[in-house]
Amino acid sequence: MTQFLSVRGDFSKFLKFKYETQQLMGLVHPRILHMEHNLEETKDYFSFATEQIFGNLESIVTDDSVDRLEIRLGVLQIIDGLSYLHNSAKMLHGNLTPDAIYVTAIKTWKIGGFSFSVNAKEPNCFPCYPWTKKLPPCLQPDLDFLAPENLAQGQSTVTSAADVFSLGVLICWIYAGGKRLIDAKNNLETYHIIVNQLDAALQCISNELGPNLKDSLSKVLSLDVVQRPAVQLLTLIKHFDDPALSALRQLDDISQMFDPSHKSHFLSHTLNQAIPNIPESIWFNRVLPRFNEQLWEQPDLYYFITKPLFHILEHCESHNIHKMKPWIRKLMENAAHNKLLRAFILENMSALFRRLSDEFVEDKCLDVIILSLKSDDTSLQSSAVRGLPHVAEYLPISFITKKLLPTIMNLPPYLQDNVPRQLDLLAALAALSDRCDVANVALLFGCISLCNSTHSVIVHAKSRIAQRLVMRDPNRLKDAQLMCVHLLNPLVTGLACDDLSKFSCAHFDDIMSSVRILLEILEQRRYEMEDRQEHKQSNHHLGLNRLGNRRVSMSSTNLPRVMISAARPSFSSDSRKMSFLSADGRLEDRGSRRESRDSRGSLESDMSIRIGNGSDISDDSCFSSHSAKGRRQSWLDNYGHSVSLEQNTNGFLETTSRNLGDRNSMNFKQRNARASERRARTRSPNAELEPHREHPPARPNSFSNLGHNIVLTYRNLMYNNKDHTYS
Known part of the structure; x- marks a missing residue:
């Protein structure tokens, strides 16, 4: 002056x-x-x-x-x-x-x-x-x-x-x-x-x-x-006597620190620990000016000032963010040549996308991710994989499909027999799955299969990815073969893991739920495919004949989802269960099959519930060995079988009571008595008007009154057609 x-x-x-x-x-x-x-x-x-x-x-x-x-x-x-x-x-x-x-x-x-x-x-x-x-x-x-x-x-x-x-x-x-x-x-x-x-x-x-x-x-x-x-x-x-005050004093005199190790320790530890206790006004009035004055032309110290710089970027007011751009750009330009600097940026990259909004910095971040994944240095690869879940929502979809996922496909040497690395990659793929659509979900499945360890944590992580895919958009799972090979097969195989069944009951339940969900989706895809094929070959006459044999699916995928409520705790961040509306108006919970290792979730429990409600074995449990396409029999084709089951209900109840214990036998008998009374009240009047005619089998109890009316309608149609033929 x-x-x-x-x-x-x-x-x-x-x-x-x-x-x-x-x-x-x-x-x-x-x-x-x-x-x-x-x-x-x-x-x-x-x-x-x-x-x-x-x-x-x-x-x-x-x-x-x-x-x-x-x-x-x-x-x-x-x-x-x-x-x-x-x-x-x-x-x-x-x-x-x-x-x-x-x-x-x-x-x-x-x-x-x-x-x-x-x-x-x-x-x-x-x-x-x-x-x-x-x-x-x-x-x-x-x-x-x-x-x-x-x-x-x-x-x-x-x-x-x-x-x-x-x-x-x-x-x-x-x-x-x-x-x-x-x-x-x-x-x-x-x-x-x-x-x-x-x-x-x-x-x-x-x-x-x-x-x-x-x-x-x-x-x-x-x-x-x-x-x-x-x-x-x-x-x-x-x-x-104040650490923040002492740090600022040393920063003012940093030009007089001639020992490089002393200077680097001060920047990365002393100053970094003091930064949270220094007011924001001093960050931009004193700290950044000291960096500009003393450290701008010293690339060897860039890594040591990244921690205080990223803290300032993360916590400063929005109107001060633009003051950070010169230093962040300087760091990104040197990241390719500084291994430590690149590793730190990879693990803290989310702050750059969230706060900075700078195209130059974002392009450099994408280059650093790919460069690190292709590196021969496993520490850089780990930093890149661990940083992906935090930035997945900010990555362009074209970058994910054309560069990122193909690069991940080249990571088998890095993942070989290493459970922690595979677990990190599955966490990254779970975050990336939200960005993948039907066109590129196959590439995502291929990356998931790279994690081929049979360890229980790997199997459970794949289970969570499957549930995440279904919850976000189940329409992406259109390819049944891909779903079976990359998701269903590893989960079913993983159920046999000893450590999963012995020590991880919650994980086991979670995987079982995922398997059930995938099977339901697979079943639905099969029937949708068959319906499309039949629709192409059908005509009006064949359509009428097929109407009586067509099966009405009672799987939970065909029922409206009506409630998502809190479920048992799990090791994942998504602790929800799905309840569906069953055919007779009850809420059906497909997610809480077993609350503990000693509770029952077998066919025996399912059967007792159905009998206790006064219903027979539904069409879901009846398989036809004569079906040309392997489909489950419709309730009309299995009509006589339902009658035989109803006529032997008392014997079946006694057998089931002995298997389940005496404490439930009385409930079963009471429910069976109420069911018989209900059937007597709803018996068709046609049986009294035409006593000479052979009585048709009783209606299956698994349907509601609406289903029963449909039964009577088609039965009358069938007998009327028969009488007309005889005449």
Whole structure:
């Protein structure tokens, strides 16, 4: 910053600035204002240049936007600069006021204003000039910040404790928001009155100072010079004992860290741990400027600053995100050449997609994923696979189908006999399955089959993928062969795992549910295919004949899903079960077959439920050995079989009761009696009108009243056709 000052009619001011610039040129320290160019004089003006400054404390502290942490850091910087003057430069500042403290463009507080500084005559002995009313205040130190010994009668020398007193008054002014502790208005009598009452003055601002700082300042502002501590000891008080404050101090001095290992440890550990406790305003006012100033051209340190940079990106306000783009782009450009940097980006890539919205960065992320999956380094491959579940929803579908899944198909050497790696890949494929449609689900199935381990966790992970596919969009499972080879076959085989049946009851139940779901879908696909084939070959006459033999599927896939409720806990994130509406209006739960290893979920339990409800064996359990297509018999074809079952109900109940235990036999008999009574009430009236005719078999009880009416209609149609033929 260049300053031009006119000298016309103000020769004393010229001498003052000339002396100050001469003092500054001889001082080189990070906490002392730096002179870029020495003083130049002309007939009309003189000029000098300093580093770029933002202002002085007089204009900064009165602004409420200054954070308390930044104030503490600034006070520590003043203490560091004053310690340098006393111990190394052997100089007394003499006028430590708010106008003498400058704030640079990168928010560093530095000491200037050396118009009244003096050098030591002897160790810790500096000349003292009395303050007088005969001179204008601008040519003398500020009375409100002077130590009392400077005004003592006959005093010719002072020690560095005079600057310590001035520092104490300055600290009070800073913490009080610009209110002076001593406001004498250039009056010596007022000054002495206030100085003798400093304890009361401190008490008035005790809330702003806090207990620790107030106790220390009571010694700093003591009228007894001996009780004042050395300036460097002030950095050790408890008020400045803060990890975040210490990290910021080290960051300001990072250019003076010459050991690379020390610098890398500070960036990746000390600073990273302190970042969450540093206010966001300081992130962008101090931390990023330090990175720009000291680390922009040091690619060897890029990996060590990724943790604090990604934390800032993840937690900063949206209006500050654009300030992160230069550094994120810089990191992505170097990711291909830095293994550690690439691995970290792969595992934290979701923050880039969620927060940054930068096409250049997103394209680089896609390149890094493919490059890492193709790498010979297994650690990079693992990082890429583990990062996929977090970014799957942001990846373009064309990238998934044309690049990502084909690249995953080349991972067998990486996956060979390694259960953790296969489990990581299945987690990634589960997330990617939501993005796959019917056209590319076959490629997804091929990637799933790469995880060929028979370990129970692998089988269970495949089970969860199957359920996820069904829950999201079951229409994608149109290819029965692919579904059987890649999903159903591994699940059925996995049910035989010893560790699954012995130690993982919840996993076993989950896999069984998945198998049932896939079988239902497979059955539905089969009948849909047969119906399409029959529809192509049918005509009107064949359609009427086939109407009586056509089977009405009672599988749960044909029934409307009416409820999704909480089920037993599982090891997956999806702990829901599906309930379906059965043919007679009951809710049918296909997901809770067995709650524990000792509970029953066998055919015997299913049979007892059906008999207890007064129904016969439905068409779902009757298979025809004579069907040309292998379809299950319709209830009309198996009509006589239902009658035989009803006529022997009592014997069947007794057998079932003995198998299940005496505690259920009474319930079965009661239910059977109610079922017989219900059948008697609903018997067809045609049986009484035509006693000579052979009685048709009773209706199957597995149907509702609507089904029963359909039975009677078709039966009458069949007998009417028969009578017409005889006539």
